Amino acid sequence: MWANLRKQIWQWRAVFLAAPSVAFVLILLRACGLLQPLEWAALDEFFRLRSLEAVDTRVVIVEINESDIRNGKWPMSDGELARLLEILKQQQPRAIGLDIYRDLPVEPGHQELEKVFKTTPNLIGIQKMIGDRSGFAVNPPKTLSELGQVSANDLVIDVDGKIRRSVLTVKDNNSLNNSLGAELALTYLAAQEITLQPIPAAQSQRRKFKLGKAVLVRFEANDGGYVGADAGGTQILANFRSLRQGFRKVSITDVLEGRQPKDLLRDRIVLIGVTAESSGDIFYTPYSSEFLGQNVKPFTGVEIHADVASQLLSAALEGRPQIKVWSEPVEGLWIFGCAFVGAILSWTQRYWKVTRQKVVKGVTVSLPFTSASLVLAGGAVVVGSYAAFLSGWWIPVVPGVLALLLSAGAITAYIARNTNMMRQAFGRYLTDEVVANLLETPKGLKLGGERRKVTLLISRLQGFSAISERLSPEKAVEIANLYLEAMIDVITQYQGTINDFMGDRIFVIFGAPIQREDDATRAVACALAMQLGMDSINTKLSSMSLPSLKMGIGIHTGEVLAGNIGSQRRAKYTVMGSNVTLAYRIESYTVGEQVLVSKDTFKDAGSILRVDGQMQVKPPGMQEPITIYDIGGVGGKFNLCLPQKCEEILITLVQEIPLQFTILEGEHSTEEVFQGSLVKLATTSAELRSPQPVQLFNNLLIHLLPGGEQANRLGDIYAKVVSVSAHQQIEVGVRFTAIPPEAAAFLAYIRQSGEGEVGSRMR
Known part of the structure; x- marks a missing residue:
């Protein structure tokens, strides 16, 4: 039994070594936060791939847009705001969210606004509890604060500048307030006797809340792809509902001038806020960019709060799932499982020569079955993770795919190491492709x-x-x-x-x-x-x-x-x-x-x-x-x-230079020596006069005879015939292929001097 077990372990040695090692490294990288950006990017892509849902007509935004700003409706005085609220109240909305700071009076009309505050029990104001980047919080309207009609306007932004979490409550040193979106949703649901109720749980379990048909699970610092995130207050993973398709909107100008549709706001949540991008109240979400960060689209704060309310209403009334995550041990087992699948696929097929053949433009291409199986397995991980996401689960797809591929790569590297020594032995004598043909082709x-x-x-x-x-x-x-x-x-x-x-x-x-x-x-x-x-x-x-x-x-x-x-x-x-x-x-x-x-x-x-x-x-x-x-x-x-070739100008020599040449056959010259003379000269070419016919593209071995003892010191010049013309005498155009330094210097001297009386000078 033990002998058989040892045999099995040895047969699967690479799998038992590669899979746990890869999984451990990925879990360590994940714990250090190095995979966090990739997991966020995968989650964002899942959001963008998801189909659109119907517009949530229970939420309406009364917006201050660019046109309103150009028409002088912003900044809005307290008197104008009071008149706007009175008009809205006439349609009897269930809840009104004022996403506009009013900690200081904006005259004229402050007293009228205070009166409206006191007589509107379903009006929710805002305050900034945590503070902005400069560290300053913003107080709520005093009257609404005394009436307990105040919510937090704070949002949680990830380090890459995107919002992926919805805030339910915000806590500072002095108080605990619901967020604007959560407070509006709870006010709306209270009319249907639905309230937020804590679910008792053991101390080791995370905190949960029941809201109608929904169970809300509080976000923890290491949920999903997050590592050490700020989980202060009460947060949930955002399952955006209406951001991409948008909400029903009406401008304040239309409301103030009585042009809003009749009963548009009745029994609905109404949010009043600025949607003009010039206001600077803009944020980014997974829907803010397409693949690879193209087409960036920001969203305004009032739209974010409206979507939080829409999420909670859909969850409580329709049972729309919220985003949930596995526990860390289960996620670890998932990564180990993917690593073992990749390693097993690669290891079991190391000697499997089955290939899938495909004809591409008349050429047969063989696809290794191992690669195809890995692609299918990786696709199954991605598709399965996306299907789970549609059901409300965030499964770590990036570590899963990486575990699959890296473990297969580790097995491949192990196998390659064993064959590399053979390749090295052959590689000094054969090309890489011939070696591959010998080693990898069955008939090689x-x-x-x-x-x-x-x-x-x-x-x-x-x-x-x-x-x-x-x-x-x-x-x-x-x-x-x-x-x-x-x-x-x-x-x-x-x-x-x-x-x-x-x-x-x-x-x-x-x-x-x-x-x-x-x-x-x-x-x-x-x-x-x-x-x-x-x-x-x-x-x-x-x-x-x-x-x-x-x-x-x-x-x-x-x-x-x-x-x-x-x-x-x-x-x-x-x-x-x-x-x-x-x-x-x-x-x-x-x-x-x-x-x-x-x-x-x-x-x-x-x-x-x-x-x-x-x-x-x-x-x-x-x-x-x-x-x-x-x-x-x-x-x-x-x-x-290549550089364009310039046509050389041949210089006609005043006095021809005598020469001898032989015709080369292959690397060897013929025994017959012919007489001739050099009549024209350029840098790399020349024209000879010869009584002996030569063929085009003949290779010549030329020896110049300028006279005196200099002839023996010039050496042999190699040239190729590039043109042949026969008039009274045969003229042969040649291109030099090899010139000894002495002959090159001599020819250069002739070109520079332009004189033909060379023989006497050389003597």
Whole structure:
């Protein structure tokens, strides 16, 4: 038995470790108040999602709005206020709430107002008991205070500036008063013989009150998402009823001029107060903003008091539920339960390879069942919490969802840690995506392949071989590693799969083993980012007193055979086919800092590419010429651009410079040496005159012969043929791909001097 128990504990070890740890941390964070803002935000969203209720016609607001203020009705004299109250009394409301301070006379008409106070037993005045931010309270009207017709005007505001609690009573050092909304509701209900009655309870239980059909539970400092809140007086969690849809309102101007509807106020609660936002008597509630804090809408104090009265009337007469909370132990068990659910879902499915497949724009996307189950579980927590909220319960949804996700994340991290060592072992020799294909795909280790459409990127450092011959092997490797490190970072950023390093070339695949919708566009963006990254590489090389490098990139999209190719003893994930060869051919046409793409890639990438030029070429083995495009930028979400290329001006030399050249085939030169001369010159290009025909895009190895012993010290210049024209003699346009420092200095001297008598000068 014990052996079996130990076995079960070991099998579920990660769950027993992760779930309690996550739950304990969340409970600790919650106790420190760090989750309080998130729980308030979730509660606010629940309020906003709730459907509107019918307008409560039992409450009417006589408002002082912006129009009344502009028409001189505010501030209101005591005489005008007395006349307003007399008019209201004629419709026999059950209760009148005067949400206007009258601790000091406002002449004329103070005596008339005092008389109205004494003859209106259902009139409730206000006082500010706790004091505002400056610490000053406001006294009630003296006459109403002597008659016991005074209520508290204080509201409880959370630290984020919103009201989420309704005040029933306010207590200071000298007295205890009902709030204005509560006093008006109790006055209204007294006509139906409904009173507020304390419910006897054990000392350990919270205080409760019975009001008609409702049981009101007093708010405590740590209820719901609150931590250490001020629970002074008697408060309940607000279950707002009528704020969003509003109350029936009539302006004081309409009342004073007799334009209010007949019997609008009969047997109703009437509140008199300022609703103009310019008065500054504004507050914020969960309804004050939409999701992410947009469309802020404030409410006035008289509307808040009216809603408190509406809440209490609906609860007492109709049994409308009030917001209740679980006890702290029950909430703790809820958080532990959610943590265990998340951990169990993740742990039980760690070897479950069942996936849900969905076709998106022709591409099959596999959704891990673990993720789907977590989304469903998280959705169930949110939906269940919202359903409970509609029934009057505030369940801590944020800690529940966090417990679910964090415990699953902890399990995932534990599993990832166990596989990370294997990834590290393979990762030094294979790309991350190939490793993932081997480890996570059921057939990842089997030999064989599949035909799929991919985009191939071939980059090559032009003239690197010539530069490396002039350096020590250690320095050449240092330059290569500097270049490769920067390029690998860029390729990884754009989710390319590095298939191979071949000398000064990098072979990158987009679309295998992971296929994405934007493979062609990402490949072009990656190429542009690689070209832009050459600036920082050349800056470092310059600081090392080394010559700068240039890179050409060719890109082609087509169908290939992709998979694990080789034998049982040694295999490699790669791609094969004629389209691979064509990608290499396209790269061979690059000159300098170019990105050349095939028509297939251009078609897949779309209209967001900036084309700097295009040309027709006929690669060896092709029956027909193909179009390739010189790309200078990509728009959309990538938004990358290379500097615009300025056309160089070739300077015609007064005296031609003799030279010799050979045609390179691959990395090697042919044995035949041809004679020619340099006739025009620019910074990175030149024009040669040669009796020997050459082909467009031939790579040439040029040796200048200015005369004298200087010829042997200039070194070999590498160039690519970019134009060929035949008149009386063959004129060849070339672009330099690698120039030794001595030859570069010599050519710069020629350009600056603009003279052709170089041979005699060099002698």
